[in-house]
Amino acid sequence: MGAITLDKVTKAFGTMAVIPGVDLEIADGEFVVFVGPSGCGKSTLLRLIAGLEDVTSGAIRIDGSDATRVAPARRRLAMVFQSYALYPHMSVYNNIAFPLKMAGQDKATIRRKVEGAARILNLTDYLERRPGQLSGGQRQRVAIGRAIVREPAAFLFDEPLSNLDAALRVNMRLEISELHQSLKTTMIYVTHDQVEAMTMADKIVVLNAGRIEQVGSPLELYNRPANVFVAGFIGSPK
Numbered sequence: 108m109g110a111i112t113l114d115k116v117t118k119a120f121g122t123m124a125v126i127p128g129v130d131l132e133i134a135d136g137e138f139v140v141f142v143g144p145s146g147c148g149k150s151t152l153l154r155l156i157a158g159l160e161d162v163t164s165g166a167i168r169i170d171g172s173d174a175t176r177v178a179p180a181r182r183r184l185a186m187v188f189q190s191y192a193l194y195p196h197m198s199v200y201n202n203i204a205f206p207l208k209m210a211g212q213d214k215a216t217i218r219r220k221v222e223g224a225a226r227i228l229n230l231t232d233y234l235e236r237r238p239g240q241l242s243g244g245q246r247q248r249v250a251i252g253r254a255i256v257r258e259p260a261a262f263l264f265d266e267p268l269s270n271l272d273a274a275l276r277v278n279m280r281l282e283i284s285e286l287h288q289s290l291k292t293t294m295i296y297v298t299h300d301q302v303e304a305m306t307m308a309d310k311i312v313v314l315n316a317g318r319i320e321q322v323g324s325p326l327e328l329y330n331r332p333a334n335v336f337v338a339g340f341i342g343s344p345k
């Protein structure tokens with residue numbers, strides 16, 4: 108399960124209202140992309156959902172229950188950080204196993220889950236290496252592996268490909284889309300890249316200054332942009 112509802116969510120830092128108010132419904136299994144210019148509040152919104160920031164007002168529900176009463180570690184949401192968040196001194200195996208060890212799972216279960224994730228991500232032959240001995244794409248897969256083993260209700264990605272080169276980005280986009288096809292788990296993917304949004308999303312949420320300008324499928328946004336901002340950002344002729 109991984110249905111997420113935002114109900115009149117606001118966030119202020121001091122006197123600055125970064126998120127003046129957001130209502131949003133994400134269905135279980137959906138691939139949702141938050142897109143918008145730098146500084147529009149994409150990361151803040153994702154961090155609110157992850158519980159890494161507290162909402163100023165409003166409610167976030169995950170599968171119907173009030174997430175703001177649940178500690179981040181217990182929300183069963185896995186945030187995928189950029190690949191440089193790996194532990195350089197640990198093997199790939201131990202990097203992926205880390206959240207399971209922290210949760211006190213037994214060795215056999217950890218091995219089964221890590222090997223399962225490694226198979227999905229084509230990392231089976233790299234488990235004994237250190238992150239420094241991997242390519243950028245492989246490192247990003249390890250970061251995703253660390254999320255997969257937690258068997259989350261939803262994956263949260265914050266611009267995970269922004270430090271990869273263009274060709275690799277295209278590849279990883281496809282891999283993440285394929286991962287969504289096979290796991291069918293809810294994914295929220297933050298990017299400022301329109302192409303990424305248009306090619307990956309079931310549903311795009313266009314943000315501007317902490318507000319939602321439009322929610323729709325890539326085709327809906329392209330064919331029927333709600334306003335000039337969306338048209339300009341998505342690149343459709345309006």
Ligand code: ADP
Pocket residue numbers: 120125143144145146147148149150151152
């Ligand atoms: P995006 O991810 O879309 O680039 P962010 O969510 O990171 O945007 O930031 C939205 C706005 O909130 C920016 O103006 C940023 O400076 C501000 N902001 C983000 N985090 C903090 C913080 N911890 N304290 C103060 N301001 C913040």
Ligand code: MG
Pocket residue numbers: 149150151
């Ligand atoms: Mg950001």
